[in-house]
Amino acid sequence: MKLKLINLHKAFGTNKILNGISLNVDQGEMICLIGASGSGKSTLLRCINLLEPVDDGEIWLDGAEIGDPALDPQPVRQKIGIVFQSYNLFPHMTAEENVMLAPRRIFKKSRDALRPQVEALFNRFGLLDRMQHYPDQLSGGQQQRVAIVRALAMNPEIMLFDEITSALDPELVGEILEVLKSLKDDGMTMVLATHEMAFARDVADRVCFLDKGRILEQGIPEQIFSNPKEERTRDFLARVLRKH
Numbered sequence: 001m002k003l004k005l006i007n008l009h010k011a012f013g014t015n016k017i018l019n020g021i022s023l024n025v026d027q028g029e030m031i032c033l034i035g036a037s038g039s040g041k042s043t044l045l046r047c048i049n050l051l052e053p054v055d056d057g058e059i060w061l062d063g064a065e066i067g068d069p070a071l072d073p074q075p076v077r078q079k080i081g082i083v084f085q086s087y088n089l090f091p092h093m094t095a096e097e098n099v100m101l102a103p104r105r106i107f108k109k110s111r112d113a114l115r116p117q118v119e120a121l122f123n124r125f126g127l128l129d130r131m132q133h134y135p136d137q138l139s140g141g142q143q144q145r146v147a148i149v150r151a152l153a154m155n156p157e158i159m160l161f162d163e164i165t166s167a168l169d170p171e172l173v174g175e176i177l178e179v180l181k182s183l184k185d186d187g188m189t190m191v192l193a194t195h196e197m198a199f200a201r202d203v204a205d206r207v208c209f210l211d212k213g214r215i216l217e218q219g220i221p222e223q224i225f226s227n228p229k230e231e232r233t234r235d236f237l238a239r240v241l242r243k244h
């Protein structure tokens with residue numbers, strides 16, 4: 001087991017957002033979290049990455065408990081990369097500088113020492129000629145690919161993706177979904193919050209339907225999409241699939 005979540009609870013004030021989430025993620029597995037807006041997908045990903053402390057429950061990574069708020073979150077964040085909808089690139093830095101920032105600080109490596117690996121990542125995602133560009137000189141899809149490269153430059157063991165195609169023009173969504181497929185082919189362990197139902201159905205190993213901070217049901221995409229057990233999953237899928 002790569003990642004194990006046991007009975008996670010999280011509230012903001014009196015607003016309970018996660019209400020007992022338990023989930024196992026195997027090495028190399030891609031899990032898609034689906035659910036209505038506000039069901040807690042982003043909060044769950046942020047808790048896994050320790051950007052938010054959980055109120056209760058346990059998070060295990062590779063057999064070690066990482067969720068204890070008393071522990072230093074930094075080593076865990078190196079192992080668990082996260083990419084957001086809004087790219088979050090620094091506008092005053094080139095794509096290369098954005099990518100090198102964290103590895104330079106954390107691994108204490110020089111630009112020259114990092115360059116081969118960073119160039120290889122830019123090359124892999126079709127961005128080699130964009131390394132010296134600033135974010136506002138790049139398309140949304142290119143910025144999002146740079147954000148993915150930035151997370152991968154830390155050599156994470158797990159990648160979390162929070163609605164990473166939601167801010168993109170429709171014609172740019174495909175290139176990002178291709179990147180995700182290629183990471184899956186590499187064997188990367190991934191958890192994605194997504195509204196891309198066709199992608200979840202065709203590519204995910206497992207789909208989890210979140211409802212009011214609980215995993216209402218989970219299973220292989222074929223089962224969840226063609227024969228959901230729960231009424232609320234059925235309603236949600238009917239609603240989102242109608243929109244497409």
Ligand SMILES: Nc1ncnc2c1ncn2[C@@H]1O[C@H](COP(=O)(O)OP(=O)(O)OP(=O)(O)O)[C@@H](O)[C@H]1O
Nearest residue numbers: 012017035036037038039040041042043044163193
């Ligand atoms: N830092 C915060 N402080 C207070 N409330 C928060 C905070 N972060 C999230 N929330 C609340 O938690 C609830 C769940 O939000 P979350 O972003 O996890 O849902 P989601 O399923 O990812 O939704 P979406 O699909 O719209 O991104 C929302 O009601 C949101 O307002």
